[in-house]
Structures are given as C-alpha cells and as structure tokens.
Amino acid sequence: MFAQRPDIRPATVEVLVAGQPVRVPEGASAAAAILTAGIPASRETPVTGSPRLPYCMMxxxxxxxxxxxxxxxRQACMVTVAPGMAIAPQRGARHGYRAEDAA
Structure with missing residues (x-):
C-alpha cells in the first residue's frame, strides 16, 4: 500500500515499529515508518477500539x-525518526485518561 519511490535512495536509519526493524529514509516521520512497516493499525480509539493509521500526515x-x-x-507524523527509535501502536487512551472527563 505504501511504497518508496525506487529512483530515490537517500541515507536510511533503522527504527523498531511494533518490535520489527524497519529501514526508512533519514528525515522521514515516524508515521512514514509505521506505513512502511505495514502494520494494521498505529492506534486503537479509546471508546470503541477501532483501528487507525496515519491519515493526513500534517x-x-x-x-x-x-x-x-x-x-x-505522540503525533507520529510530527516526529522525525532517529536511529534505534521504538514506535509502538497505542492501545486505548493514554495513562491517566478518564472517559467521563471528556463528556
């Protein structure tokens, strides 16, 4: 689904996405690394558990x-990758979040 252009080969860095090593171009976003890894979801919504992937990239x-x-x-599209960075899918709400606070 997400593919790099074959004619451009910039320097790459290795990051871990959901525990698997992925090489991405230097200067790419963590969201691009998620898409390159091909994982099914980068997060699940806190209320319904619906899977989500990077969408707008901005x-x-x-x-x-x-x-x-x-x-x-963390907004993965706004974070530049660094060698050895660990990117993991977010499950539900962040620690300390209470659904009743949002109502």
Missing part, C-alpha cells in the same frame, strides 16, 4: 497517535 487529524520511545499520545 498534524491535523490525530489518527497517527502512537507510543514513541515509551511516550504515548
């Missing part, structure tokens, strides 16, 4: 929320 929609280097609720 920080507007928040569908790319993921756990990056142990910090939850």
């Amino acid at each position: 920080g507007v929609c928040f569908d790319c929320l993921a756990e990056i280097d142990g910090v939850s609720n």
Whole structure:
C-alpha cells in the first residue's frame, strides 16, 4: 500500500515499529515508518477500539497517535525518526485518561 519511490535512495536509519526493524529514509516521520512497516493499525480509539493509521500526515487529524520511545499520545507524523527509535501502536487512551472527563 505504501511504497518508496525506487529512483530515490537517500541515507536510511533503522527504527523498531511494533518490535520489527524497519529501514526508512533519514528525515522521514515516524508515521512514514509505521506505513512502511505495514502494520494494521498505529492506534486503537479509546471508546470503541477501532483501528487507525496515519491519515493526513500534517498534524491535523490525530489518527497517527502512537507510543514513541515509551511516550504515548505522540503525533507520529510530527516526529522525525532517529536511529534505534521504538514506535509502538497505542492501545486505548493514554495513562491517566478518564472517559467521563471528556463528556
């Protein structure tokens, strides 16, 4: 579904996405790494558990929320990858969130 252009081969860095090593171009976003890895979802919604993947890639929609280097609720499209970065799918709400607070 998401493929890199074959004619451009910039320097790459290795990150871990859902525990699997993925090589992405230097300067790419964590959201691009998620899409390159081909995982089925980068997060699940807190209320229904619906799967989500990066959508707008510019920080507007928040569908790319993921756990990056142990910090939850990060907008993966706004974070540049770094060698060894760990990107994990976010499950439900971040720690400390209460659904009744949103009502």
